[in-house]
Amino acid sequence: MSPLLEVAELGLSFGGIRALNRVSFTANKGEITAVIGPNGAGKTSLFNSISGFYKPSSGQVIFDGNDISKLPAHKRAGLGLARTFQNVALFRGMSVLDNIKLGGHGRLKSNALSAMWYIGAARAEEMGLRREIEREVIDFLEIDHIRNLSVAGLPYGLQKRVELARALAMQPKLLMLDEPVAGMNREETEDMARFILDIQEERGITVLLIEHDMGMVMDISSKVVVLNFGEVIARGTPDEVRAHPEVIRAYLGGNAAKAAA
Amino acid sequence: MRIGDYRQSYAHDEAIWATPTARAWLAALLLVLLLFPFTANGYIVGLACVLGINIIAAAGLNIMTGYTGLISLGHAAYMGVGCYTAAWLAQRGIPFYLTLPAAGLMSALLGLVVGIPSLRIKGLYLAVATLAMQFILIFVFREWESVTGGVRGVTVPDASLFGFELDNDYRMYYVILPCAALLLLAARNLFRTRVGRAFIAIRDRDISAEVLGIDLFHYKLLSFAIGSFYAGVAGALLGYFYRAMTPEYFTLGLSVFYLAAIIVGGLGSMLGTIFGAVFMTLVPEVLRAGVSFVAQWAPRATEILSPIREIVFGALIVGFLIFEPHGLNEAWRRVRRFFHLWPFRA
Amino acid sequence: MSAGFDWTALAEFALIGLFSGGLMALIALGFVLIYKGTGVINFAMGEFMMLGAYFFYTANVMWNLAVLPALLLTLAAVALVAALIERSILRPLSGQPVIAVLMATIGLGSALHGVVDAVWGGKNYEMPQLLPRKPFILGDILIPGQVVWSFVLAALIIAGFTLYFRYSRTGIAMRAAASDPVTAYVLGIDVRRTQRLTWMFAGIVGAVAGIVVGAMTSLSPALGGAALGVLAVIILGGLDSIAGAIVAGLIIGVIESLTAGYLGGKVRDIVPYVTVLAILMIRPYGLFGTRQIERL
Numbered sequence: 072m073s074p075l076l077e078v079a080e081l082g083l084s085f086g087g088i089r090a091l092n093r094v095s096f097t098a099n100k101g102e103i104t105a106v107i108g109p110n111g112a113g114k115t116s117l118f119n120s121i122s123g124f125y126k127p128s129s130g131q132v133i134f135d136g137n138d139i140s141k142l143p144a145h146k147r148a149g150l151g152l153a154r155t156f157q158n159v160a161l162f163r164g165m166s167v168l169d170n171i172k173l174g175g176h177g178r179l180k181s182n183a184l185s186a187m188w189y190i191g192a193a194r195a196e197e198m199g200l201r202r203e204i205e206r207e208v209i210d211f212l213e214i215d216h217i218r219n220l221s222v223a224g225l226p227y228g229l230q231k232r233v234e235l236a237r238a239l240a241m242q243p244k245l246l247m248l249d250e251p252v253a254g255m256n257r258e259e260t261e262d263m264a265r266f267i268l269d270i271q272e273e274r275g276i277t278v279l280l281i282e283h284d285m286g287m288v289m290d291i292s293s294k295v296v297v298l299n300f301g302e303v304i305a306r307g308t309p310d311e312v313r314a315h316p317e318v319i320r321a322y323l324g325g326n327a328a329k330a331a332a
Numbered sequence: 333m334r335i336g337d338y339r340q341s342y343a344h345d346e347a348i349w350a351t352p353t354a355r356a357w358l359a360a361l362l363l364v365l366l367l368f369p370f371t372a373n374g375y376i377v378g379l380a381c382v383l384g385i386n387i388i389a390a391a392g393l394n395i396m397t398g399y400t401g402l403i404s405l406g407h408a409a410y411m412g413v414g415c416y417t418a419a420w421l422a423q424r425g426i427p428f429y430l431t432l433p434a435a436g437l438m439s440a441l442l443g444l445v446v447g448i449p450s451l452r453i454k455g456l457y458l459a460v461a462t463l464a465m466q467f468i469l470i471f472v473f474r475e476w477e478s479v480t481g482g483v484r485g486v487t488v489p490d491a492s493l494f495g496f497e498l499d500n501d502y503r504m505y506y507v508i509l510p511c512a513a514l515l516l517l518a519a520r521n522l523f524r525t526r527v528g529r530a531f532i533a534i535r536d537r538d539i540s541a542e543v544l545g546i547d548l549f550h551y552k553l554l555s556f557a558i559g560s561f562y563a564g565v566a567g568a569l570l571g572y573f574y575r576a577m578t579p580e581y582f583t584l585g586l587s588v589f590y591l592a593a594i595i596v597g598g599l600g601s602m603l604g605t606i607f608g609a610v611f612m613t614l615v616p617e618v619l620r621a622g623v624s625f626v627a628q629w630a631p632r633a634t635e636i637l638s639p640i641r642e643i644v645f646g647a648l649i650v651g652f653l654i655f656e657p658h659g660l661n662e663a664w665r666r667v668r669r670f671f672h673l674w675p676f677r678a
Numbered sequence: 679m680s681a682g683f684d685w686t687a688l689a690e691f692a693l694i695g696l697f698s699g700g701l702m703a704l705i706a707l708g709f710v711l712i713y714k715g716t717g718v719i720n721f722a723m724g725e726f727m728m729l730g731a732y733f734f735y736t737a738n739v740m741w742n743l744a745v746l747p748a749l750l751l752t753l754a755a756v757a758l759v760a761a762l763i764e765r766s767i768l769r770p771l772s773g774q775p776v777i778a779v780l781m782a783t784i785g786l787g788s789a790l791h792g793v794v795d796a797v798w799g800g801k802n803y804e805m806p807q808l809l810p811r812k813p814f815i816l817g818d819i820l821i822p823g824q825v826v827w828s829f830v831l832a833a834l835i836i837a838g839f840t841l842y843f844r845y846s847r848t849g850i851a852m853r854a855a856a857s858d859p860v861t862a863y864v865l866g867i868d869v870r871r872t873q874r875l876t877w878m879f880a881g882i883v884g885a886v887a888g889i890v891v892g893a894m895t896s897l898s899p900a901l902g903g904a905a906l907g908v909l910a911v912i913i914l915g916g917l918d919s920i921a922g923a924i925v926a927g928l929i930i931g932v933i934e935s936l937t938a939g940y941l942g943g944k945v946r947d948i949v950p951y952v953t954v955l956a957i958l959m960i961r962p963y964g965l966f967g968t969r970q971i972e973r974l
Binding site: 401403448452453457460463465468471475588592636638644646647648653 | 719767770771774776777778780781782784785786787788789790791792793794795796906909910913917944947948951952954955958959962
């Protein structure tokens with residue numbers, strides 16, 4: 072199993088607060104890796120560092136063999152890195168279809184002039200993108216009935232699915248999902264879990280996800296990394312992590328850890 | 333009621349005028365636009381010319397401010413740049429079809445100057461930067477006498493195209509009409525492609541845009557450049573139309589005029605651009621007519637036409653912002669929805 | 679070539695600039711109050727100044743009231759107008775995006791300007807002399823009396839507001855509401871009242887500044903034109919910092935005076951705008967402003 076993403080000794084500080092301290096782990100190609108931990112553990116800060124929004128004070132992020140630690144955020148998308156956000160970050164002024172098409176932005180080529188002329192290169196490109204998105208994303212995620220609606224009026228669960236669709240339209244190698252089932256009921260959670268599994272199995276996309284829903288995490292992940300107070304306190308298979316005393320202590324407190332030991 | 337509207341290809345689905353009714357209306361409109369000068373008096377045709385110029389300028393501003401979210405309080409100054417560039421070139425014998433794009437390019441270049449800080453500043457700060465540019469450019473217009481003629485202004489030689497001298501409003505109309513139509517269509521096309529989508533993404537949530545691989549700096553600069561290009565072309569056409577220009581035309585008041593136009597019409601909509609430009613072009617005319625009507629009983633009324641215009645102006649802006657923030661475009665969409673569903677209700 | 683550098687001229691320009699900066703700091707205070715209190719840049723500030731000057735003229739010259747009653751009447755009237763504006767325009771727009779509120783204040787300014795122009799006409803009026811004209815002489819340096827007294831007045835008003843915000847209950851409540859309206863609500867502070875008070879205070883500050891400017895120059899609808907130049911001051915000082923407004927006001931005052939002295943009067947008009955552009959390119963949040971952080 073080769074690592075697609077390797078985070079090595081990553082450190083991040085905001086003034087006096089150490090958000091991440093010597094965090095190291097790998098996400099293997101074609102597998103689902105979960106990052107869990109109590110609130111405030113630094114999970115989203117970790118994602119933001121991998122995305123390139125935060126500049127870590129130490130350590131490296133290595134993606135597909137390349138050190139991307141110094142690469143600006145918008146260049147990382149071109150390497151195959153896609154992500155969703157904890158608070159759904161869709162573009163509210165656009166329709167579902169346009170939002171998803173933005174996933175394909177990096178793979179299109181038209182510039183302002185060809186765009187304004189439209190007939191010819193730009194139109195061909197747009198039609199190609201539309202066909203591809205309809206076939207591979209909209210059909211797959213079962214959102215064809217809402218494709219022309221504005222995202223602003225959609226229910227929360229559908230918005231999350233549209234955000235996933237947009238990330239998929241990037242044809243990524245690594246898909247980073249920040250709390251993909253937060254706020255969903257059981258049925259929606261199962262649907263989303265099924266989609267994520269399909270994405271991993273059928274398309275071979277590596278998935279890195281942050282989640283609080285332990286049931287889902289333990290069911291679909293091959294590997295789990297546990298953060299607490301910005302440090303990795305455990306890593307391994309779901310079963311290994313579930314029984315790990317440090318993890319139990321972090322979630323349930325000292326007495327429960329003692330009881331489990 | 334809209335029935336039987338089936339789209340059987342993606343190209344059909346993505347077309348601007350997708351239904352036979354829409355295409356019929358478009359054809360009718362084009363016919364009217366082409367033919368009405370033959371029956372209208374000179375004043376109306378002149379007004380139509382100004383309307384066409386206003387549409388071009390408002391389209392440029394809507395691209396920058398309505399679609400990309402970059403507030404520009406200096407749009408009038410860029411029109412001035414275009415106007416003076418065209419005048420300077422025309423006085424040296426450069427033909428009309430070259431001065432027009434040159435004017436646009438010059439404005440685009442200066443637009444980039446204000447675009448450069450947009451990497452680090454947003455919102456109000458960017459607005460203040462554009463405001464500063466507006467005042468600085470007016471100063472340049474007034475003081476750089478050798479190029480702009482200073483406070484006295486410039487005269488613009490008559491344009492000529494294919495041997496026709498464009499020396500009256502009717503002829504100018506048939507030049508301005510295609511310019512406006514083409515530029516409007518080009519602007520609309522932008523938003524059928526990745527470039528336009530990137531602009532909207534920057535406006536709505538630029539952090540997500542970065543994650544998708546959009547280089548914010550590049551696209552913000554592009555938005556400024558395109559918007560200013562349109563302003564430059566509009567300014568050049570203005571110069572050819574009036575045949576003379578002074579710096580007093582391109583003031584902050586004019587920038588506010590175009591901002592009001594896109595707010596009243598609808599931010600982020602090309603149809604809104606048209607609505608807003610038409611509305612704002614007609615308001616002064618309606619006011620003037622109203623005031624001269626009232627002047628029959630109150631002769632002093634004409635003295636306060638200018639302040640009344642300011643009051644109506646300000647009231648319109650505030651009124652639309654409070655009661656119809658998405659502009660006339662939104663009102664139009666409500667009407668369309670009503671008729672699409674009639675006799676059923678929403 | 680003259681023998682030595684003219685230090686006297688430099689000192690004179692610098693000092694005049696420093697004192698003129700006081701008035702600019704006062705206008706800047708009006709901007710900062712509204713920005714800090716409600717998150718809005720009030721592009722109609724110049725029109726508040728204009729209202730103050732015209733109301734005072736009406737009360738003092740046209741109705742023949744003595745200076746003090748005229749002043750109080752003016753301030754009350756402007757405060758009332760400001761409160762009405764806050765209630766009818768700003769309140770419905772709260773929560774709307776930046777461009778909407780910004781355009782609303784611009785539209786408001788246009789409407790106010792039109793009203794003044796329509797009611798009082800466009801000609802120049804002569805304001806009564808309110809500040810002593812007697813110049814201050816330091817050695818070879820001559821500083822016009824009005825400039826110094828306007829500085830003193832501005833300093834007193836700014837000091838008064840600073841103390842008010844620091845020590846009075848309402849002042850502290852206003853600062854709390856400005857910083858975090860939701861929490862302030864929960865703590866029982868009437869945020870709507872503090873926002874209304876913020877606008878009234880800003881209106882009063884603007885009115886006083888307008889009266890002073892009118893007394894020093896003349897009364898015409900163009901009186902408020904200088905206010906937009908003060909935007910340079912608040913950008914330099916940081917949009918939400920009163921201390922920044924003071925320091926920046928003095929700095930910009932000096933820069934303007936030096937430029938006018940050495941490069942001539944016409945250049946003076948664009949000095950604030952060139953300065954703003956330069957600041958925005960180099961240090962956008964100003965000397966003391968708080969850097970805006972976005973939550974991801």
